[in-house]
Amino acid sequence: MEKLKILSWQRWLLGLLFAIFSVGQLISPWPDLIVDYQFYCSPVFMTIGGLLSLILIYGLDSLKKLLAPMKKGSVLRVIWGFVLSNLIIIVVIGVLIVGFHTPLATHNIFTELHQADKLDRWLTILMLVVQIPGEELIMAAFTLPILNYCYFKNISFFWSWTIANLIGCIIFMFLHLPAYQGNFGIVLAVGLGRYPFTMLWRSTNSLRGGIYAHYIQDFVRLIPFLF
Secondary structure: OOOOOOOOHHHHHHHHHHHHHHHHHHHOOOOOOOHHHHHHHHHHHHHHHHHHHHHHHHOHHHHHHHOOOOOOOHHHHHHHHHHHHHHHHHHHHHHHHHHHOOOOOOOHHHHHHHHOOHHHHHHHHHHHHHHHHHHHHHHHHHHHHHHHHHHHOOOOHHHHHHHHHHHHHHHHHHHOOOOOOOOHHHHHHHHHHOHHHHHHHHHHOOHHHHHHHHHHHHHHHHHHHOO
């Protein structure tokens, strides 16, 4: 990933706009005329938008490299990334509850699943199968250009990844504010909890590392709704 090169600033800007639009159409209500289709279409548009964003920024060949199979021995890295993510979330939430009396909040989708029948639950899960890769692709479109800029400024390898990852976590945090009813404390935990996902891109040499860990993260929480 260190060899990735942005094709041009114009293409980066267009790719960034695609990424912003892809997120916006997911978290904002669609017009009344087509709002009934949002549930089924917005996850698809999210993933397509993520793919197009990275193609615009880096080109199709680079996208193929980003989504190449993980290097050997990466399965344990993915599992550890999932565990570390949850440890971060638990610790941050614990500190917020004990130290700041922050109220808990549940992601909107889990609130809806509690009230849904079995068919709607499975449809929601199917939509998540489509959406989760899109979230990682969108985060890559936001985060990797920051990494490129840090390298351009001759910032060290370690600090380049750290800075890019932390800025990505902040972006991820704000993107989840609507889903957690504006609960900043819980969203802070969720944002910091994605730090290991981005590091999996590097340690597995593929965006698949973050995608697989993201799948495990969400689907472990979905198990109670499957039956």
